[in-house]
Amino acid sequence: MALNKGRSRVLVIGGTGHIGKHIVAASARHGHSTSVLIRDVAPSDLAKMQLLKSFIDTGVALIKGDLFDHGSLVNAIKGADVVVSAVGPRLVAEQTRIVMAIKESGNVKRFLPSEFGSDVTQVHTVDPAAALFARKVSIRRLIEAEGIPHTYVCCNCFAETYLPSIGDVTAVGAGPPSDKITVLGDGDAKAVFVVEEDIAAYTMRAVDDPRTLNKILYMRPRANILSHNELISMWERKVGRRFQIVRIPEADLLKLIKESAFPLNILLSLALSIFVGGDQANFKIEPSFGVEATELYPDLKYNTVDEYLDRLL
Numbered sequence: 272m273a274l275n276k277g278r279s280r281v282l283v284i285g286g287t288g289h290i291g292k293h294i295v296a297a298s299a300r301h302g303h304s305t306s307v308l309i310r311d312v313a314p315s316d317l318a319k320m321q322l323l324k325s326f327i328d329t330g331v332a333l334i335k336g337d338l339f340d341h342g343s344l345v346n347a348i349k350g351a352d353v354v355v356s357a358v359g360p361r362l363v364a365e366q367t368r369i370v371m372a373i374k375e376s377g378n379v380k381r382f383l384p385s386e387f388g389s390d391v392t393q394v395h396t397v398d399p400a401a402a403l404f405a406r407k408v409s410i411r412r413l414i415e416a417e418g419i420p421h422t423y424v425c426c427n428c429f430a431e432t433y434l435p436s437i438g439d440v441t442a443v444g445a446g447p448p449s450d451k452i453t454v455l456g457d458g459d460a461k462a463v464f465v466v467e468e469d470i471a472a473y474t475m476r477a478v479d480d481p482r483t484l485n486k487i488l489y490m491r492p493r494a495n496i497l498s499h500n501e502l503i504s505m506w507e508r509k510v511g512r513r514f515q516i517v518r519i520p521e522a523d524l525l526k527l528i529k530e531s532a533f534p535l536n537i538l539l540s541l542a543l544s545i546f547v548g549g550d551q552a553n554f555k556i557e558p559s560f561g562v563e564a565t566e567l568y569p570d571l572k573y574n575t576v577d578e579y580l581d582r583l584l
Contacts, residue, residue: 274330275302279380279479282351284308284338284358284369287322290387290429290467291357297471298355299329303478306332308347338365344372348379353478356385360537364406370413381420381478384410387470388541390425390487390561394550397528400540422483425561426470426490427463427551430579434464437506437580438499440542441535447506447583451515455524455542458500458516460549465490466574473564473571480567487561494575496552502576509580521547 281298285291286307298305307326312333314320323333334350336343338358348354354373356366366384373379384407391404391411414421436442441453473490477483497505507513519527524547528539544550556563565573 274304278303279352280304280306280350281353281355281475281478282306282308282334282347284354284356285362285385286326286357287319288357288359289431290470292322293467293471294355294357294474295326295331296329297468297475299326299331301472301475303353303475304332305330306334306347306350308336308338308344309333310335310337338362338368341368341372344368345375348372348376352378352380353383354379354381355383355474355478357387358385360403363403363410366410367413370410370417370419373419374417379419381422381484382414383422383424383474383478384414386423387426387429389427389544389551390423390489393554394544395548396540396544396550397525398540399533399537400544403537420484422477422485423487424470424474424477424490425487426465426473428465428545429470430464430466430574430576433462434502434576434579435583438462438502438546440538440546443538448514451517452503453517453519454499454503454546455519455539456521456547458503458518458546459498460546461496461498461552462545462549463491463551464495464497464502464576464579465492466579469571469573473568476568476571477564482562482567487556488564488567489556489561490564491552491556492565492573492575494577495573497576499546505577506580509584 281303283295286295295307312335334347336347391407394404435446437452439453477488528536
């Protein structure tokens with residue numbers, strides 16, 4: 272897409288990750304001059320090489336640099352108006368390096384740290400997810416203390432993570448269930464599912480929008496606010512059969528979290544907040560701190576859970 276001179280120059284850090292690659296694509300598609308910080312511009316990994324080629328083919332610039340190399344980070348940031356961090360969970364705390372580089376560069380109009388999940392100020396869970404949320408809160412407070420213009424993106428559940436297993440967190444990555452589905456708690460808590468391409472589209476609409484400046488951008492598409500029980504019923508109607516439901520009470524879930532290794536332990540502790548606590552949809556979005564994406568951008572048609580499940584048939 273041709274660049275729009277009225278739009279900000281965007282730098283994505285973590286642009287080859289799960290949500291990062293969607294953000295890079297949406298940024299280029301939206302007409303932003305887009306660059307990606309890359310440690311290795313010629314990786315040996317074929318999939319990564321093809322991804323970088325797709326970036327280049329859409330006019331995205333690859334900037335060689337490293338989160339842990341302050342000089343290269345500052346140089347990359349100096350060429351951007353907006354910095355989007357999409358680093359993974361293990362690098363969340365290292366975003367202090369981005370904050371310091373933004374302060375030194377002095378030119379950034381907005382920073383979007385790596386949130387892209389539940390609102391970390393509204394969640395109730397246990398470690399390891401609790402520790403991750405605490406690190407994200409710490410990054411927020413640092414950003415605010417340093418006076419950096421920002422937007423926090425709370426998109427809730429990645430559809431590509433949770434929907435292929437029909438919400439069964441114990442079977443993430445395994446595809447649609449064949450006979451049984453594990454449900455955490457009573458299955459009645461409401462969760463919010465958003466397709467990654469929609470997350471990226473809303474994010475890029477927000478980067479130049481004064482209504483999202485120093486606010487939390489929530490994504491709560493009405494059709495995609497569902498309990499696990501409702502999600503299972505929707506899938507059963509599509510495939511024309513019933514599944515065996517295996518329920519894990521909260522007390523047993525807490526024990527399972529302690530006994531599990533990474534990454535299952537973090538998925539389960541996230542799920543405690545999402546599928547048992549209902550922390551994504553059980554609070555009101557107040558104008559003093561947040562805005563809702565589908566209300567701000569009603570012209571953007573989002574993918575519904577119903578439509579996404581059709582892809583799995």
